[in-house]
Amino acid sequence: MIEVVQIIIATVLFFVMMFGIGFILNMLLKTTYFPIILFVIVIVVLAIWSPWEDAANPTLDNIGTYTLVYYIPITGALIGAYVSGWAIQALRKGGYKMF
Numbered sequence: 001m002i003e004v005v006q007i008i009i010a011t012v013l014f015f016v017m018m019f020g021i022g023f024i025l026n027m028l029l030k031t032t033y034f035p036i037i038l039f040v041i042v043i044v045v046l047a048i049w050s051p052w053e054d055a056a057n058p059t060l061d062n063i064g065t066y067t068l069v070y071y072i073p074i075t076g077a078l079i080g081a082y083v084s085g086w087a088i089q090a091l092r093k094g095g096y097k098m099f
Contacts, residue, residue: 007069011076018077022084027098033085039078 022035047066 003069007072010073014073014077015080015083018080019084019087022081023087026084026088032089033082035081035084036078039081043074043078 018035018039022039025035025038026032
């Protein structure tokens with residue numbers, strides 16, 4: 001039961017964190033979906049490099065070490081990055097020029 005609560009809290013925390021970072025990056029760089037591209041690049045590099053063992057099989061043993069517990073918060077963060085881009089786009093369509 002405690003693991004489920006921790007996963008939910010981590011997912012919400014990652015969502016809010018990526019939404020905030022993405023919103024600020026979108027305001028500063030005047031882009032819409034740059035945080036998603038940056039997030040995917042960083043996560044893909046970390047997902048491959050982090051568990052890497054030289055003696056293991058490069059495809060199954062290294063990348064296969066992640067379980068569902070790792071993927072749920074990462075998915076929440078990706079959704080937060082997307083929602084930040086959507087929010088900026090909606091604000092721009094609404095006439096707010098500072099975003």
